[in-house]
Amino acid sequence: MPFPYIRTMGTDVDAFLGRLARHLRPQVEKLSGLLLQRLNGEFPELWENADIEALTLEETAQHVTALMDLLEAHPGASASQAPPAALDIARLYARRGIPVSRLLRAYRLDHLSLLEQVQAEAPRLTGDWHTINLATVRLVAIGFAYVDRSSEEVVAAYQEERDRILQRRLALTARASKLIGTTLDITRTAEELTEVCTEDFADLVTVDLLDSALDETGSGPPEALTQRRVAQRSVLDDCPESLLRVGGTHTYPGGSEPVRALTTGRSVLHHIAGTEMPAWVAPSESQGRVLRDLGLHSVLLVPLHARGDTLGLVQFVRHRTSAPFDDDDLLLAQEIASRAAVSIDNARRYTHERTTALALQRSLLPRHTVEQPAVETASRYLPAGSRAGVGGDWYDVIPLSGARVALVVGDVVGRGLHAAATMGRLRTAVRAFADIDLMPDELLTHLDDVVIRMQREETPAEGETSATCLYAIYDPVSRLCSLASAGHVPPTVVTYPATGETTRTSRVVESPEVPIGPPLGLGGLPFETIEFELPEDSLLVLHTDGLIAGRTRDVDLGLTTLRDVLTSAPDSLEETCDQLLAALLPGRPADDVALLVARTRALDPDHVATMDLPSDPAAVSGARRFASDVLTAWGLEEMSFTTELVVSELVTNAIRYGKSPIRLRLILQSTLTCEVSDASSTSPHLRRARIFDEGGRGLLLVAQFTERWGTRHGREGKVIWAEQSLPADSAPTIKAT
Template identity: 85%
Template sequence: MGTDVDAFLGQLARHLRPQVGKLAGLLLQRLNDELPELSEEADIAALNLEETAQHITAFLDLLETHPDAGASKAPPIALEGGRLYARRGIPVSRVLRGYRIGHLSLLELLQAEAPRLTDDWHMIHLASMRLVTIGFDYVDRSSEEVVAAYQEERDRLLQRRLALTNRASKRIGTTLDVTRTAEELTEVCTEDFADLVTVDLFDSALDETGMGSAEALTQRRVAQRSVLDGCPESLLRIDEAHSYPDESEPVRALTTGQPVLHHIAGTEMPTWMAPSESHGRVLRTLGLHSVLLVPLHARGDTLGLVQFARHRTSTPFDDDDLLLAREIVSRAAVSIDNARRYTHERSTALTLQRTLLPRHTVRQSAVETASRYLPAGSRAGVGGDWYDVIPLSGARVALVVGDVVGRGLHAAATMGRLRTAVRAFADIDLMPDELLTHLDDVVIRMQREESRDGGETSATCLYAIYDPVSRRCSLASAGHIPPTVVILPTTGDATRISSVGELPEVPIGPPLGLGGLPFETAEFELPEGSLMALHTDGLIAGRTRDVDLGLATLHDVLTSAPESLEETCDQLLTALLPGHPADDVALLVARTRTLDPGHVAAIDLPSDPAAVSGARRFASDALAAWGLEEASFVTELIVSELVTNAIRYGKSPVQLRLILQSTLTCEVSDAGSTTPHLRRARIFDEGGRGLLLVAQLTERWGTRHHRQGKVIWAEQALPADSGQAKATGSTD
C-alpha cells in the first residue's frame, strides 16, 4: 500500500507541475494578507514570488522522485531571502511564520487537488497523511537552513556595526575642536564603510553664536575624505561655502531632520551632486551608485549634513547601512556640539577673564611692574587665575595674585568677584592677614549662595604690601605659593631671599573657603631694586616637572634678569613653559623702588592743642622746600584739621608726615583706634565740619589701622605749574 501511495503522490506532483506559477501566486496572496511587511518593498516582493515558486517546485520534486529522502534542502534563493530579511531588519519570527503559512497553504492546495485524480477516499486519506509528514519534514529542514543563513548574516552585520561603532567611539571626538572632530568622522568612515565622506556645517555652528535653520541653508565644507587621491568626487574645497538647490534631497534631509538613502540608476546623476555636466561625467566614470545623506543633529539643533557615497564598493547602501550611518553621525554630532559649546564657553570665559584683569597698571612710585596671563591649553579650559596692582595711601602699593579652583565661566566670574572684594578691602587699608580673613568670609558666603550642584567654591590668594618709604614689605598667604624674591646689590652678586635666609619664613595659611583658621602677616625689608615674582602654580608645576626644579629655574632667571621687566617676563615664560601650559598662568614681576628721603617730611607732635600751629609751620616750610608754595594754604588747613582731631580724640604719640610723589599726601598718626567719620553739622553746631572740609579740598582721604594705632591721610593733586617734575622725576 505504501508503494501505491508514493505512486499516487508522484502522479499528483506531475499533475500540478504545470500550475507552479498559479500556485505560487495563490500562496503569495495569502502570505501577503497575513504578513504584509514581507512584501512592502519591490525587491523583497519579487524575491518572495521567485522563492515561493522554487519552494513549490522543490516540494513537487520531493513527491515525485524521493518521497522518503531525509536530506531535503531549501532552494538557494531561500537562503538569499533569509539574508535579505536580516539586512532589512525583519524579525526572524515573522520569517518563520511566513514559512509555516506558506507550507500549510501548499498542503491545503495539494489535498484539494487529490480528489480530482481518484475517488478512492482511503487512498486520499493515506496520501494526505503522507503529505503532512513529508511537508512538515520539508518545512523544518528548509526553515532551519534559512534561519541559519539569517543568523549568519545578522552576526556579520552586528560584528561589522560593532567594529565600526567601536572605532568611531574611540577615534571621533578625541579633541575639543570642531574641525578636527569632523575630520575624524571622515577618516573612520572611509576605511571600510564609504568611498567618500563629506561634512558640511552651518556657519552659525562654526561661529559658536547660534544654530542653523531651514531658512538659512548656507553651509561650509569643513572636512572631506575619499579613497581616491585628491578627492575627485567633490568640486568643493575645505572651508568653501555653498548651498544646495531648493527641493533637493539634501535640503529635504536638513529641513525634516530625517536621513535619506538615494540610489543612482544608470546614467542618472542628481544636480545637487553634479552641478556641471563635466563633473557628472566624472562621477559616472567613477561609478557612483548610492549616497546616504544624514543630518548632524544634537540636543535639538541641526549642525549640518554628512554625505556618504559609494563607487568603488560594489554593494550599494541599504537600510541597515543607513541605520549604522545615522548612529555614527549621531555620536559625531554630540562630539561636534560639545566642541562647539566648549569653544564658545572657553572664548566667553577667556574674554571675561581678560576683561576683569587689569589692562594697565596705575602709575605709582613704589614699584615697577610687568605682568602676563596665559590661559591653559584648549582641553584644560580657562581657570580663575588673577593678579592686581593696587595703589595704597602713603605711596604704598599692594601686589596681589590668586587662583580660583575650577575652570570655565564660573571660575572666571568668581575670580572677578574676589578681585573686586580685594580692591574694596584694600581701599580701607586692611593689613594682609585681616584682608584675607575678610576675603575668606566672602568665599564662605559665596559657597552658601551657590547651589549644591555648582560645586564648592575655593581659592588661594597672596596679598603683599610694599612701602617705598620704609622699604618694608608685609604679606600673607591663603594657601598660595610664596613669592620668589631676589636682591640685586650694587656688587652684582645676586642672593636669593628664602625662608632660611635673611627673611623670616612666610607662613602659608589655609585656602580661602575653609573658615575659622587664622592667617599670619610676615614683614621684611627689601633694598631698592629687589625683584619679586608673584605667580600661580601653573608657572612652576606640571605633570612632568618638579616644583623645586621650577622654583630653581625661576630664581636663576630672576638672578640674571635684564633691566626690562617685560623681557624678564618673556624669559620666565620661555624657560618654564616651552609649550602650551597645562594650567592657567598668572605672573606679576615687580622691582622695588625707594622714595627719596628728601620727598618725606615727618615731625612728632605733643598731645597739646598748642602744637597745631607748629604743625602748620612745619608743613609750610616743607612745601616751600619742595617749591609748592601755592599748595600751602590748603595743606595748612588740612594739617590743622587732622592734627586737631588726633590730639582731641586720639592718643599719643602723634606724628605728622608729608609725602611728595605724584600727589601730595598728608598723614597724621596716633595710637588711638577711634575711626573718624563724616557727619552733617547743624547750623548752631560749633564743630563737625573739619573732615567735610578735608574731603572737599582733597582728591581722596581715609583711615588705615595698624598694630600701634591708626593713620588718617589725605591726598591732593599737585599744582600744574609747580615744581612737580623736580619732585617726581626721580621716582616715576
C-alpha cells in the first residue's frame, strides 16, 4: 500500500525538519555571523558603511528566524513575507544608488549559505540518510519558495524607493528652473542656486566664479584660476564647513580635483573614505578635524559652463545626509548648474553688452512659442562657435486661422549684426504674410520680393543679401501638411506604421520629396507647394544646414546620423533636441544652428462641425439653427447670439457674392472659429454704410463682435473666418483624438 507509506514518510520528514529547526534556534546569532563572513569578500559595501553593516546583521538574523518558523510550521504552509529588515535594507540600497542586481545576488548567496548550514546540521540529529535526503529535498523546496516570494517584495521595496527618489529629483529640477535666474544679478543668481540645492539635495553648496569671468571687459586670461566666493549656504548655522567667506578670493592647489574640473570642463564625483581629507577640501589640519567630526563623506564638483565659456565651479557637499552622492545625483547637479550657469552668464554679460543686446532685441529668435492645439514644439538655436558673432538663422511657430499652425525655419547668408538685423526683418515679413493666410509658395514669392528690395537698399560694403527659407502649414483637422522651400534643406518626418504600433523600433524616418526652389533674392523663379498627410503624433523636424553640415563632415553623413537619432529618440521633444545636438554637434558649431521639432496633433472630430449649404438665401436660417444646435452640444449656449449673427452675415455674404459650393464649418479649440467657404476668389471688404443704406453693415458687425476675422485664399475659392474667445468659466477641455 504505497500511498499511506508516502504520507507516513512525508509526516516523518516534516517532523524531522521541525526538530531540526528547534535544534538550530538557539544558534541564530551564530548562524547569522557565519553567513555574513561568507558575504565578506564579494560585497565590500556591507562593511564600508556602518549603517548597511548593522542592518544586514539584523536582516540575516530575521531571515534565519523566518526559515526556522517555516520548518516548524505545518506541512504545506506558504512562504512567509520578507522580514522588515530586508525591506529596509532594500530601500537603503536604493538610496545609496547600489544596483538592485547587487542586492539580489547578496540575497541569493545569503539564503544558499543558510540552506547549506541547516543541511550540515541534519546528520547531528539522525543517521538515517534516506530521511536526510528527503529532508534536504523538502528543505530546498521550502527555502526557494521563501526566496522567490521575499525577493519579489524586496525588489518592489527597492523600486518604490527609487521612484520616490526620482520624483524628488524631478521636483528639485522643476523648483530650480523656477527659482534660479529670476534677476540679472550675479550674486542673487548664485544665492538662488545655493538656496534651492540645500533644501533637499546637499548639506553645503558653494559657488565660486573665476576672476576672468567677473571681469567686465572679459579679457582675463583663461589660465588664471583665481576664484571669488560669490555665494555659499549650509544646513548648519554660520557655515562651519568653509573657512572662506563670501567675497573672498582663493586658488586651489595645482593638480587637485577642482583644478582638473575647471580646466577640462568635466564634473567630478569624489567620495571621502575614512579619515582621508584632501588638501583642497580641508586646507588646514584644524579644518580637517572639523570636517571629520561633521562626517563629510562625498563632494560633487560641477563647472559652471555657459555659451562655450567656463565661469567657475559649484561644490555640493554632504555630511549630515547619510547617503553619499551617486551618478544620478551628479547628472542632476549638472542640469541644475547648467541652468544656473546660463543665468549667471546672462547677468555678467548684461552690463558690458547692453548696447548690443538692445540692437539685437528686435530681431532675436522667440524664446517661447505660444501654446496651441495643432502641434507640440521644442526648439534650439546655437550661435557659431567662432568670434564672428551672431548669425542669421531663425525659426518660428505662427498660429493661423482654422486651428492651423505655420512652422518656419530660415538662414540669412552672412554673420554679425547685419545678418541678425536682416533675419529680424525677414521674420517680421513672414509673420505679416502669414497673417493674411498665403499659401507657402505664394508667401515665399512675396518674401523673395522683400529680399530683392532690401538688396536695392544696401551699400556695397554691406554685401548682397540672400537667404533660404522653409515654410510649412499643418492643419490638425485634415492632418495635411503643406510646405514649400526657397533653397532650404527639406524637413525630416518621423511616423509610425498604420498597424498602430508606437514603439521606437517601429518608427519610419524619411524626408519628403520637396521641390527646392531658388534662394531668396534671385527673383523671377517659381516656388512649388507640396501637400502630404501626417498621422497624429508624427514628428516634423526642421533645421538649418549648420546642424548636418560642417567643415569636416559630409551632408549625407549628417543626415544619416540625424535619422539614426530620430529612430530611437525619446518621447520628450526637449530630450530629442538635446540628443540631436549631442550626436551632430559634439563640439562648438562652426555655423549657426536653428532646430525646430514639432509633434503633430489631430483635432477631436467632435470639435469640428460642417454643413454644406445651397446658394439660396433661404439656407441662412438653417445655418443659424445648425450653429445654435452645435453650440448647445458643446455647452456654449451663451455664445449662440453672437455666433448666429456671425454665421448669418458670412453665409449671406457667400450666397450673395460667392459661388457654389458653399460650406459652413465651426471649429472648437482654444477659440471658437466660424468659417464659410465658397468657390469665388473675390475678397470681401469692410465699408461704412450710409444712414439710409439697407445693407453694407455685415462685415462691420462681424469685426466688432469677434476677436479676429479674415480671408484666406486657396487654389479654388476662399474662406472667410471669424474667431471668438471662449468664456473662461465654460471653456471645454480640448483634447486630441
